[in-house]
Amino acid sequence: MEPSEVVIEVASLPNGTNGNQVSVPTRRMTQAELDGFLEKAADILRGNVDHSEFRGYVFALLFFKRISDVFDEAVRKLAKDVGEDLANDPVMQKKSLPFVVPQDSRWEKVTGAPSTQLGQSLNDAMLAIERASGETDHRRGGTETDRGIQRRASQA
Numbered sequence: 682m683e684p685s686e687v688v689i690e691v692a693s694l695p696n697g698t699n700g701n702q703v704s705v706p707t708r709r710m711t712q713a714e715l716d717g718f719l720e721k722a723a724d725i726l727r728g729n730v731d732h733s734e735f736r737g738y739v740f741a742l743l744f745f746k747r748i749s750d751v752f753d754e755a756v757r758k759l760a761k762d763v764g765e766d767l768a769n770d771p772v773m774q775k776k777s778l779p780f781v782v783p784q785d786s787r788w789e790k791v792t793g794a795p796s797t798q799l800g801q802s803l804n805d806a807m808l809a810i811e812r813a814s815g816e817t818d819h820r821r822g823g824t825e826t827d828r829g830i831q832r833r834a835s836q837a
Contacts, residue, residue: 738800745803748810749788752780771813780814782806 710718723732730738755778760768767773774781784790786806794802 741803741807745791745807746788748780749782752778752782755779775813780810783809783813786810786813 723735756768756774759773759777762768763773763777771781771783786809791802791806792799
């Protein structure tokens, strides 16, 4: 046993199984130790996904959370000015706010999807936000997103 650790004996657990020894550090971790610990934890959470690919998932999720929070705050401010009913009206939101997050694309709805469908749910929500917020180009028809989808479909 290293002098920097205290060993706690756990005699029995509530389910009747025999306990184990648990080491509890009595000193603070160094930055290098913390970095190593967090890297191992990230590897466990990531599974077989390469860290460079995983970064894209995390950034997309953080961006979506930020958009959701900013939108919710803007709707609360709008409600103070025009009332709750008008603030929750999609037409009023589109006229008054810089972007719109449709009801089915809100944080609570998207993160409530089963874990196996979370990626698709996030993609669908971001596309819905872009479509709901996009300006229509009347000369060409549709939003930038619609034209991008059409362009990709024609190239496939």
